[in-house]
Amino acid sequence: MHFLSPLLENYLADNSQEEPSLLQELTRETHLKVIQPRMLTGHFQGRVLSLLSKIISPKYILEIGTYTGYSALCLAEGLRTDGELHTIDVNAELEQIQRTYFDRSQYGSQIIQHIGNALDIIPNLDVTFDLVFIDAEKKQYDYYLEKVLPKTKSGSIILSDNVLWSGKVVEPLDPKDTATKVLLDYNKKLSQHPLLETVLLPIRDGLTLSRVK
Known part of the structure; x- marks a missing residue:
C-alpha cells in the first residue's frame, strides 16, 4: 500500500532539509x-529522525537495527558532544560498511557498534x-520494548519504525501472517x-513516538 503518491513524497523531500552528501553516498552504495x-531509512524520514534527535538533545541513544548505518548517522546529529550512540545489528556482514561511513562522519568516535542478538x-x-529507535x-518488537524500558527514564523517547507495515495493519489479517499480528498487538500495547504516552505518525511506513512517563 502506498500512503502517498510518489509525486507528493518527492514534494515532501524537496521541501524538507537537504539530505547530507555523506548520506547520499551511503544510499548509492547500499543500492549497489x-x-x-x-530497508534504508531514506531522505525524508532521516531528516525527521535528525530533527527529533536535535530537539531531544540526547546523551545516550540506542538503535536496534543498524542495517548500513543511515538512521544511526541521522540520530547522531542530535547527540551531545559527550554522548554515545549504541547501535545493534545481527548481520556481521554489514559491519564494515557501517564503520566506514561512521568514521567518515564527525560522530565516528561516538558511535558504538554491537553485532549479535539485541x-x-x-x-x-x-x-x-x-x-x-527500534x-x-x-x-521481536514486543521483546525489544520489554528489554528497553528498564534502560530508560521519565522523559525518554522510544521510536518504533514500520508500524503500519505497508498498510497490512488495516487489511483483513491472514492467519499465517505472524509479523502483522505481532505489529497489531504491539501498536495496541504502545497506545495502552x-x-x-504514544502517538502513531503516518511517516513513511509508520513511525510511533512514545514518551516514558
Whole structure:
C-alpha cells in the first residue's frame, strides 16, 4: 500500500532539509552492494529522525537495527558532544560498511557498534537511554520494548519504525501472517501502556513516538 503518491513524497523531500552528501553516498552504495535497499531509512524520514534527535538533545541513544548505518548517522546529529550512540545489528556482514561511513562522519568516535542478538546485548548495556529507535525484526518488537524500558527514564523517547507495515495493519489479517499480528498487538500495547504516552505518525511506513512517563 502506498500512503502517498510518489509525486507528493518527492514534494515532501524537496521541501524538507537537504539530505547530507555523506548520506547520499551511503544510499548509492547500499543500492549497489546490499540486498533489500528499500530497508534504508531514506531522505525524508532521516531528516525527521535528525530533527527529533536535535530537539531531544540526547546523551545516550540506542538503535536496534543498524542495517548500513543511515538512521544511526541521522540520530547522531542530535547527540551531545559527550554522548554515545549504541547501535545493534545481527548481520556481521554489514559491519564494515557501517564503520566506514561512521568514521567518515564527525560522530565516528561516538558511535558504538554491537553485532549479535539485541535481546542478549541490551541487558548488558550499563546505560540509561534518552532516545531509543527500534527498527529490527518485527516479530521481536514486543521483546525489544520489554528489554528497553528498564534502560530508560521519565522523559525518554522510544521510536518504533514500520508500524503500519505497508498498510497490512488495516487489511483483513491472514492467519499465517505472524509479523502483522505481532505489529497489531504491539501498536495496541504502545497506545495502552501505563508507562508510555504514544502517538502513531503516518511517516513513511509508520513511525510511533512514545514518551516514558
